[in-house]
Amino acid sequence: MDKRVGYLLLLLASCTIFPSTCFPQFIMLGIKTGVGLSNGDCYMNGKLVPSPGTTGILTNFNGGVTLNLKIKERWFFHSEILFEDKGNRRVNHSFILIGNNVNGDSIPRTQVIRNHMFYLHFPQTVRFLIPLDRKEKNSIYFEAGPYFACYLISKDVVITTDSYSRTRNSDFHDMTETIGAEEFSRQRLDWGITAGLGYVLKLWKGQLDFNIKFDHMLQPFAKDLYLGSKAYQYVIATTIGYDFPVLQKAYK
Numbered sequence: 001m002d003k004r005v006g007y008l009l010l011l012l013a014s015c016t017i018f019p020s021t022c023f024p025q026f027i028m029l030g031i032k033t034g035v036g037l038s039n040g041d042c043y044m045n046g047k048l049v050p051s052p053g054t055t056g057i058l059t060n061f062n063g064g065v066t067l068n069l070k071i072k073e074r075w076f077f078h079s080e081i082l083f084e085d086k087g088n089r090r091v092n093h094s095f096i097l098i099g100n101n102v103n104g105d106s107i108p109r110t111q112v113i114r115n116h117m118f119y120l121h122f123p124q125t126v127r128f129l130i131p132l133d134r135k136e137k138n139s140i141y142f143e144a145g146p147y148f149a150c151y152l153i154s155k156d157v158v159i160t161t162d163s164y165s166r167t168r169n170s171d172f173h174d175m176t177e178t179i180g181a182e183e184f185s186r187q188r189l190d191w192g193i194t195a196g197l198g199y200v201l202k203l204w205k206g207q208l209d210f211n212i213k214f215d216h217m218l219q220p221f222a223k224d225l226y227l228g229s230k231a232y233q234y235v236i237a238t239t240i241g242y243d244f245p246v247l248q249k250a251y252k
Contacts, residue, residue, distance in 0.1 A: 026068075026069070026070030026245070026247065026248055027067070027068065027069050027070075027245070027246050027247040027248075028067070028068040028206065028207070028243040028244060028245050028246065029065065029066070029067055029068075029243065029244055029246050030065065030066040030067075030068070030206070030209065030241050030242055030243030030244060031063075031064070031065055031066070031241055031242060032063060032064065032065075032066055032080070032082075032209065032211075032239045032240065032241025032242075033061070033062070033063035033239060033240065033241070034061070034062055034063070034211075034237050034238050034239030034240060035059060035060065035061050035062075035237065035238065036059075036060050036061070036062060036084075036085075036235045036236060036237030036238070037057045037058070037059060037060075037235070037236050037237070038057070038058050038060055038085075038086045038087055038088065038233060038234065038235040038236075039055065039056070039057050039058065039088050039233070039234060040055070040087075040088045040231055040232060040233045040234070041231070041232045041234070042229055042230070042231045042232075043220075043229065043230050043231075043232070044227060044228060044229040044230075045228065049229065055088055055089070055090055056088070056089040056090065056091060057088075057089060058087045058088050058089040058114060058115070058116070060084070060085035060086065060087065060116065060235070061084075061085055062082050062083065062084040062085065062121070062237060062239065063082065063083060064080055064081045064082035064083055064121070065080070065081050066078065066079070066080045066209075066241055066243065067079045067080075068127075068243055071126075074128060074129045074130070074131075075126065075127070075128060075129075076126070076127040076129065076141075077124075077125075077126060077127075078123075078124075078125045078126070078127050078143060078145075079122075079123070079124050079125075080121070080122065080123045080124075081120070081121075081122060082120075082121040082122075082123070083118065083119075083120060083121070084118070084119050084120075084121040084149070084235070085116050085117070085118055085119075086116075086117045086118075086119060086233045086235055087114065087115040087116045087117045087154075087233070088115055088233070089112065089113070089114050089115070090112075090113045090115070091110065091111070091112055091113075092110070092111040092113065093108065093109075093110055094108075094109050094111070095107065095108055095109065096109050096162065107162055108162065109160065109161070109162040110160070110161045110162070111158060111159070111160050111161075112158070112159040112161075113156060113157070113158050113159075114156070114157040114158075114159075115154065115156050116154065116155045116156070116157070117151065117153075117154050117221070117233070118151075118152045118153050118154070118155070119149040119150060119151055119152060119190060120149060120150045120152060121147060121149040122147060122148050122149060123145065123146075123147040123194045123213075123215070124145050124146055124147065125143040125144055125145035125194060125195075125196075126143065126144065126145055127141045127142070127143040128141060128142050128143070129141045129200070130142075136202070137201065137202045138199070138200070138201055138202075139199070139200045140197065140198065140199050140200070141197065141198050141199075141200065142196075142197050143194075143195065143196050143197070143198070143213075144193070144194070144195040144196075145193075145194060145195075146191065146192070146193060146194070147191065147192055147193070147194045147215060148189065148190065148191040149189075149190040149191070150188060150189060150190070151186070151187070151188050151189075151190060151221070186221065186222050187219060187220065187221050187222065187223075189219065190217055190219055190221055191217070191218060191219045192215060192216050192217040192218040192219065193215070193216055193218060194213055194214065194215045194216075195213065195214050196211055196212055196213030196214065197211075197212055198210055198211035198212065203242075205244065205245065206242055206243050206244045206245060207242070207243050208240065208241070208242055209239075209240070209241040209242070209243060210238075210239075210240055211238070211239045211240075211241070212236075212237070212238050213235075213236070213237050213239070214234070214235070214236050215234060215235045215237075216232070216234040217232040217233050217234065220232050221233055
């Protein structure tokens with residue numbers, strides 16, 4: 001295992017154990033779901049290089065369970081376990097020959113390729129809460145921290161359109177695992193940074209949590225061993241969740 005990944009896991013374990021043993025004043029568990037926009041960057045020799053075709057934003061989803069642990073007045077440790085979709089959308093324009101004519105008549109063809117990569121995602125952040133009223137019913141917060149994730153499976157959806165066949169769809173699973181296996185290396189473990197802001201509304205016995213976050217990989221998810229290029233993904237997502245108190249004690 002990469003030493004950097006080992007150090008990150010050790011840091012996350014320390015962050016989890018320290019608050020739970022020293023500041024057990026307030027704990028909430030919750031669920032959340034949302035949609036996101038993801039895309040990718042490709043670097044070669046440290047320089048950003050264009051991807052084939054027209055690269056675009058992919059709409060995806062995420063959802064899972066959350067934990068809020070109060071570590072100090074207005075400070076919280078926030079942990080999540082999510083199922084998250086990352087990837088990108090590409091549009092390729094080309095021409096195809098028709099008939100047996102050597103000179104060949106050609107017709108335009110458009111391919112829309114949606115590359116979905118599914119991860120088990122573990123964001124770990126520290127939140128700072130700012131109350132908007134005296135009763136602290138409404139609050140905003142800022143958060144930042146690391147995340148780590150485990151790659152599960154890929155799915156490519158290809159929509160091809162031309163003058164003759166109109167539109168046809170094709171689905172491929174884990175195609176990236178078998179193409180150029182000797183030159184293409186995929187990383188199963190992903191880690192990076194996450195940051196966000198949100199709004200909390202106390203409702204009934206718990207609280208509603210509206211969040212906007214940004215995730216960016218620091219560990220490339222794929223490397224081309226022949227060309228020396230590295231590919232990264234980033235996600236901007238909005239989520240809504242509800243948290244239930246499971247341990248509550250007045251902070252001193």
